[in-house]
Amino acid sequence: MATKNISRPYTIAQKLYVFYIIKGMLINLRRFFSGLILQRNWTIQYPEERRDYSQRFRGAHFISVDKNKTENCTACFLCETVCPAECIHIVAEERDDDKNPDGVWKEKKPLSFDIDLLRCCFCGFCEEACPKDAIKLSRDYEMSVSNRDDAIFDLAHLKREINGRG
Ligand code: SF4
Numbered sequence: 001m002a003t004k005n006i007s008r009p010y011t012i013a014q015k016l017y018v019f020y021i022i023k024g025m026l027i028n029l030r031r032f033f034s035g036l037i038l039q040r041n042w043t044i045q046y047p048e049e050r051r052d053y054s055q056r057f058r059g060a061h062f063i064s065v066d067k068n069k070t071e072n073c074t075a076c077f078l079c080e081t082v083c084p085a086e087c088i089h090i091v092a093e094e095r096d097d098d099k100n101p102d103g104v105w106k107e108k109k110p111l112s113f114d115i116d117l118l119r120c121c122f123c124g125f126c127e128e129a130c131p132k133d134a135i136k137l138s139r140d141y142e143m144s145v146s147n148r149d150d151a152i153f154d155l156a157h158l159k160r161e162i163n164g165r166g
């Protein structure tokens with residue numbers, strides 16, 4: 001198929017790019033003085049101030065627990081199966097009913113449950129797929145880590161107390 005080359009020559013103003021630099025600087029100056037005089041702030045003083053994120057915001061994962069601090073997860077592997085990023089890794093084991101005094105029989109529990117947040121795209125599919133409402137995404141957006149291993153949340157970390165739980 002033939003291709004058509006379209007040439008769009010630069011205008012004189014575009015060739016004199018100084019014009020666009022001045023235009024950009026004027027925008028910055030306008031923002032600067034409107035903040036200074038009108039007290040219109042475009043940024044917030046994080047971390048002292050925090051934005052109120054939407055209720056639908058999907059942040060760091062957690063696993064809900066019952067009154068005995070036992071995870072509600074039954075190691076059914078649905079979240080691991082549905083995850084498009086393949087970042088959930090579960091090892092299941094049989095649950096000892098003696099350690100489950102709430103009387104609800106659960107056949108399995110996770111021996112280990114890891115989520116690699118560097119692979120996660122926060123789609124929320126795991127939360128939607130979970131039949132036990134065990135895995136959830138909180139509104140916590142502070143997930144900075146200093147090495148790659150810390151970005152892998154294990155079961156103990158997923159069971160932590162966290163804002164936005166529930
Ligand atoms: S939010 Fe999406 S990508 Fe992240 S662990 Fe859940 S299913 Fe996987």
Ligand code: SF4
Pocket residue numbers: 072073074075076077078079080090129130131132133134135
């Ligand atoms: S978190 Fe939910 S979906 Fe994932 S293994 Fe546990 S019970 Fe199944």
